[in-house]
Amino acid sequence: MNRYLLITSIVGGLTIILGAFGAHALEEILDVSQLKSFETGVRYQMYHVLALFFVNIYDGFTAKYKIWISNFFLLGIVLFSGSIFAISFGIQAKYIWFITPIGGLFFILGWFLMAILFVKKGK
Numbered sequence: 001m002n003r004y005l006l007i008t009s010i011v012g013g014l015t016i017i018l019g020a021f022g023a024h025a026l027e028e029i030l031d032v033s034q035l036k037s038f039e040t041g042v043r044y045q046m047y048h049v050l051a052l053f054f055v056n057i058y059d060g061f062t063a064k065y066k067i068w069i070s071n072f073f074l075l076g077i078v079l080f081s082g083s084i085f086a087i088s089f090g091i092q093a094k095y096i097w098f099i100t101p102i103g104g105l106f107f108i109l110g111w112f113l114m115a116i117l118f119v120k121k122g123k
Helices: 003-024 032-057 063-088 099-122
Strands: none
Touching: 003 032, 003 063, 032 063, 032 099, 063 099
């Protein structure tokens, strides 16, 4: 069993729960700006759940590279989306503002590693 597919499935389910929570429960609690930020966190999380799924079913990557890419994307989800969720719920951005771009950097690293592997595979 590929544990990253299991993790991806769980994170995917949590993403749907968070999206529904944001659409139904949070519109009464958060202002428009906070809700928009929350939705951004959910959207980027779902993009990367789909990318994680692809990475882990694709036969063109070795197990080692699947782990690297998966870890980059999972760290990106936790740091990028997680920090946006925290800010949406009232943690002052001035205390954790730097976490969001670090999460974005992990997303970028995962995508660039995939690009490098596709180029190497095409040679």
